[in-house]
Amino acid sequence: MAALPLVAQNRPTSLGWTVPAFLSSAEDLKEKGNRLLERTWPPPISETYTVDGVTYRRHDPPVHKKSNTRARIWAEVVDAETGSRPPVPVGKRADVTSVEADSFWGWAVASTLKETGVRIEELLELTQLSLRHYVAPTTNTIVPLLHIVPSKTDQERLIPMSPELVKILVEVQRRARGIGQSVPLSTRFDPNDKTFSERLPHLFARLVGPTQNVLSNHYVRKLLIGIASHAGLSDGGMPVTFTPHDFRRLFVTELVGSNLPLHIVSTLLGHLDLETTRGYTAVFPEHVIQAHHAFIERRRQSRPGHELRAASSDEWQEFEQHFLLRRVALGTCHRPYATPCVHEHACVKCRFLQVDPAQAGRVEDMTANAEARLDEARQHQWLGEVKALEENLVHLRRRRDEMTGSPGPVRVNGGQA
Structure with missing residues (x-):
């Protein structure tokens, strides 16, 4: 019988105990994937080596032309100690590049969902231009903010980023950028509207063959299932699986108060749009920034017109004074x-x-x-x-x-x- 996701079980609160184990499993997979890739890179093809109780032998399949560069690293699983968990059965060959990439993106998705409580569509729409900051004039403190664009079902939001979220997204940005100076441009397919986005610097994107592709919903679900399987989570003898929406339900309760009020968002975005344009013109061509603004404006048109109102002078003063109370x-x-x-x-x-x-x-x-x-x-x-x-x-x-x-x-x- 197939495992029931948490939503189907209708017991997300009672299964909250699984979350620490799930996140720990994501971190463990990331560390193991990184160790495997680092250890597989140097050895000669015939040499065996052991990583986390699994013995490997590097395998390099032939290339069609001598001028071709090898894009992926492969290794054969030679042996596995009792209790170890090889990526493929003994005697089979593992795509080490994919193992490491899957472990990284699984950790990145799970960790970001934990820190933000956003929907999976909102996560995959994040771009380098979504990373904002506000300098509080009362303390001269830089407040990092994550801009979530509006949609037909959710309001536009600014999420003050925790130190943990800043570290996660810096690592995601570094990964997406690769060896380049900026995050490569990519298009995202919207499975609901059946449309492709403009070419934007999406953060949750990876190189697939010669092109930069935004992670798909199917790929994200596959990653979350793999993390839960690695954690060995079960409830009543049945394995527990997570979907992106399960994550939202589990975390949104404690995070619902972390978003800035809508009237503050409206006024603050007026300042941030100017600052973002100034800051990113040296990184991206003008047409990319304009495409990003146009994308946000189209989404705003789908929301009620009265939703974003400007903050009054008293409300704005209260917002600025708020940061004085954060210094301890x-x-x-x-x-x-x-x-x-x-x-x-x-x-x-x-x-x-x-x-x-x-x-x-x-x-x-x-x-x-x-x-x-x-x-x-x-x-x-x-x-x-x-x-x-x-x-x-x-x-x-x-x-x-x-x-x-x-x-x-x-x-x-x-x-x-």
Whole structure:
């Protein structure tokens, strides 16, 4: 019997426990794919080598002409240790280039869906021109924003990007760019309208043969199924599969408040369109930028006319003053816009805190102070104080590890603190 997707099971909330395992599996596949490609590249054709418990022998099929360059790397699976998971059965040949590419794009799609809660169509429509930023005049802080174009079913949105999302999209942009100076232009086929887009610098695009192609819906679903299979997820004895829409349902609840209000979006886009045009004219020809603006305007025509109104002077002032409240002693708070502080300003415990490296000395002082207070509490057997200080030290040490690059094993609320 085929596995039921989460939507069909109608229990997305109860299966939320599968999400950390799914994302961990995506990260694991990405790391393994990268290791396999790096290890396969140098060896001579006859030499065997082992990666993650699987023994390979590089295989180079003949080319038709000596002048042809080899675009893909192949390896034969010679042997596999018990418990290892080879990409193909023993004795078969694996397309190592595809294995690595699939693992990267699977991680990129899953991670971006987690951080944004966008629909799969919105994800595949993202271009280099979707990456915006706003400089808050109150703090001179750069606020990275992700522009989601409107559609017949969803409003136009600006999503303040978390540090994690910035890192993900920088890596996606680097991947899409390849060895070039800018993201190559590509067209996207819209399966709903049955139309092709203008040639734009789509981020979620890969080289297929000689052309740059936007990832297809079918390819994305295949990647998500592969990640779930690698994770070995099951519910009631049945394997669990994820679809892009399942991801949206699972993550949109906690992320729904992260979008900027529509009246702020309307006013802010007026500034950002000018800044984007100035910033990208040195990267893309004018006709590409104009095609992007025309694409957005066509989409806006499908939305109700009253949807985007300009912000009043009081609303705009409130928006600008908002960024003053994000500055804290240890760095910057990246909680969703217009949401309260859930930790009552116990910032060191909060996963939305981005620590400023310049505050490393402050973190060390706070750690030493907490350790001294913990010793005193233990001497006096203040057990409640002992428990609170021990928890506080866990978070302080993680913040210290974040600044030094050391991994921290503890997770808070299902995510990195």
